[in-house]
Amino acid sequence: MNPFSKPPHTLLAMGLAFVAVSAVAQSLTPLVPVDGTAASPWRFVGFPKSKADIPPTRFELAEVQGERALKVSTRASYGTWVHDLPNAxxxxxQWRWRLDQPLTGGKGALLGQWQTESRDVAADFSSLFADEIPTGAAVPQVRAVLIGADSDNTGAESVAWLKSLTWTH
Incomplete structure (x- = not known):
């Protein structure tokens, strides 16, 4: 099964889920802290300049419909927002997201409306990588949360928002 044949919102879910997360919700620093300051454990990771000079995707705290959220903007760019965590x-x-611009080749996402996602990380990993997990082996522990957005291959622009990212058992 090719995981990249999934719809864009499913790929976003897989990208968030498989790169990893923490064992308890309180150890995952909020994307948008109550005091409105930048979430310091989160860090930007771009494409290595030695491979290509690709502009960075923008990740910024902003307001949409009167609510604070993480705004993710691409313009022929690439970038990830990463929160490293101990193995868990x-x-x-779970998270909420919305798109303000259609994705190139994207289908089904309602523009300007908040969507709620919830994924069972172990079940998704087992489903997508069953042929790579030895029989009876446990799903690997997770080490980080990664939020990614890129449009470097398409040269397109997009604006998306993310908030209420939580990890539970």
Whole structure:
């Protein structure tokens, strides 16, 4: 099964879920802290300049419909927003997201409307990588949360928002 044949919102879910998360919700620093300051454990990771000079995707705290959220903007760019965490057993990852511009080749996402996602990380990993897990082996522990957005291959622009990212058992 090719995981990249999934719809864009499913790929976003897989990208968030498989790169990893923490064992308890309180150890995952909020994307948008109550005091409105930048979430310091989160860090930007771009494409290595030695490979290509690709502009960075923008990750910024902003307001949409009167609510604070993480705004993710691409313009022929690439980038990830990463939160490193200690190894933890997989749980359930939940978040809310919305798109303000259609994705190139994207289908089914309602523009300007908040969507709620909830994924069982272990079940998704087992489903997508069953042929790579030895029989009877446990799903690997997770080490980080990664939020990614890129449009370097298409040269397109997009604006998306993310909030209420939580990890539970």
């Amino acid at each position: 057993n997989p749980g359930r990852l």
